[in-house]
Amino acid sequence: MEFFDMISPTALSLPANPLPILGILASLLAWLFLKSFTVKNSKIDSRKHKSEGNEPFVTPLPNAILDDPTVTPPKLYRPFRHGPNFITMGIRKLGWDNWIEMDSYFLRYHDMKAAELKKEFHEHVKYVDNEATRDACFELNEELVRYLTHRYPKVYRLEGVKVHNSLTSESFAFPAATPDEALATSALLVQDDLVIMVKNDDGEYHLDAAAVCLPGFWRLKEKFRMSLDTLHFEAGVPHYAAKLQKAMNKFFQKLTPDKPVERNNFFIQLDDGLHWSHRMGDQQGTEVASWATANSRGLAVDEIHFRSERQTLRRLPRSNAIVFTIRTYFEPVTKIAQEPHIPGRLGEAIRSWDDTVSFYKGKSHWDKILLPYLDEQDKLQKERGEIQSEEANFPY
Numbered sequence: 224m225e226f227f228d229m230i231s232p233t234a235l236s237l238p239a240n241p242l243p244i245l246g247i248l249a250s251l252l253a254w255l256f257l258k259s260f261t262v263k264n265s266k267i268d269s270r271k272h273k274s275e276g277n278e279p280f281v282t283p284l285p286n287a288i289l290d291d292p293t294v295t296p297p298k299l300y301r302p303f304r305h306g307p308n309f310i311t312m313g314i315r316k317l318g319w320d321n322w323i324e325m326d327s328y329f330l331r332y333h334d335m336k337a338a339e340l341k342k343e344f345h346e347h348v349k350y351v352d353n354e355a356t357r358d359a360c361f362e363l364n365e366e367l368v369r370y371l372t373h374r375y376p377k378v379y380r381l382e383g384v385k386v387h388n389s390l391t392s393e394s395f396a397f398p399a400a401t402p403d404e405a406l407a408t409s410a411l412l413v414q415d416d417l418v419i420m421v422k423n424d425d426g427e428y429h430l431d432a433a434a435v436c437l438p439g440f441w442r443l444k445e446k447f448r449m450s451l452d453t454l455h456f457e458a459g460v461p462h463y464a465a466k467l468q469k470a471m472n473k474f475f476q477k478l479t480p481d482k483p484v485e486r487n488n489f490f491i492q493l494d495d496g497l498h499w500s501h502r503m504g505d506q507q508g509t510e511v512a513s514w515a516t517a518n519s520r521g522l523a524v525d526e527i528h529f530r531s532e533r534q535t536l537r538r539l540p541r542s543n544a545i546v547f548t549i550r551t552y553f554e555p556v557t558k559i560a561q562e563p564h565i566p567g568r569l570g571e572a573i574r575s576w577d578d579t580v581s582f583y584k585g586k587s588h589w590d591k592i593l594l595p596y597l598d599e600q601d602k603l604q605k606e607r608g609e610i611q612s613e614e615a616n617f618p619y
């Protein structure tokens with residue numbers, strides 16, 4: 224009941240000299256007024272504290288690399304171990320400085336992406352046309368521009384409504400006008416492929432937007448709108464149901480914007496196609512590429528490539544979507560086999576796979592060429608005393 228309901232006019236009957244009573248009443252009213260004011264203010268304060276606790280997360284700015292990042296060669300991610308090698312989630316905490324990596328292959332990746340986009344834009348850029356997904360496309364572009372202009376100021380500059388890339392002399396509208404533009408611009412700004420996973424009404428995360436130009440073995444249209452589970456079941460990921468499904472779904476549900484992660488994997492590829500492995504099938508064809516369609520006839524060791532992805536995952540704070548970046552590191556095996564420890568450790572890792580993993584990695588297509596070569600290089604390294612040096616720590 225409110226104060227003015229309690230002191231209704233009919234409840235008051237005034238005595239002959241009402242002054243003292245009126246004085247008391249006035250003080251009481253003043254006291255109650257002040258009290259109500261203080262309570263109201265303390266409510267605002269407590270609301271303020273609450274909303275401070277719920278303030279939208281703002282991504283921390285990265286430290287700047289002041290030099291040209293494209294003078295640095297690609298990082299030597301060699302994510303295979305001595306002893307047993309299992310397929311695992313293998314996620315590690317990601318520092319904000321390292322969301323997007325750039326190196327001396329930037330222009331090669333950029334030009335390949337630009338050519339793919341020019342050839343068939345909508346094979347590589349897609350989004351589901353609903354509000355949440357459109358917003359996520361814009362948010363990804365905003366986050367990337369904010370990150371890149373601070374991390375690599377020598378390359379990226381924001382001026383008015385344009386973001387400039389000094390390496391390519393490109394200027395992109397910022398903010399982008401459409402989700403397609405936001406995705407394509409983002410793809411051209413970085414070496415990575417970009418995927419946006421959005422929670423659908425079924426409670427699962429689906430691949431609802433992406434800019435994928437360098438996937439190697441799969442086409443965006445084959446995976447578009449698939450749930451996390453379907454993506455991995457369709458790809459035949461070994462032991463997915465038994466070892467990965469539950470943990471991965473839990474991870475997607477629980478991921479918070481302040482806790483980005485990264486992981487690395489590797490594949491053996493039969494050719495030098497960064498954007499598409501032509502020995503796996505025709506890029507323009509309709510058949511899903513897999514080891515079942517692979518052509519390894521007459522394969523020579525110098526055609527074989529080591530393909531390793533560095534993937535990051537983070538939740539976007541505004542749209543709540545999850546961004547999955549896929550950065551491919553790609554070298555001939557004959558090149559990486561010159562690095563100390565690598566031929567020995569790679570051969571050991573490959574031999575440790577069980578049948579399911581071996582099938583998934585297409586081992587029967589290349590093992591008779593690759594393994595003897597790795598053994599020979601390992602022997603040479605031992606003879607030359609090259610593996611006395613310390614091995615780096617995982618992921619190497």
Ligand code: HEM
Binds near residue numbers: 311461547
């Ligand atoms: C926590 C997140 C994730 C984990 C732990 C994970 C795990 C895996 C694993 C273990 C594989 C087998 C090869 C490898 O070791 O990478 C794989 C393959 C694959 N994943 Fe994921 N994944 C994750 C997120 C995603 C997302 C968001 C997508 C959306 C595009 C995706 C798409 C694929 C595809 C297409 C393959 C097959 C690749 C190929 O064989 O060419 N994954 N994933």
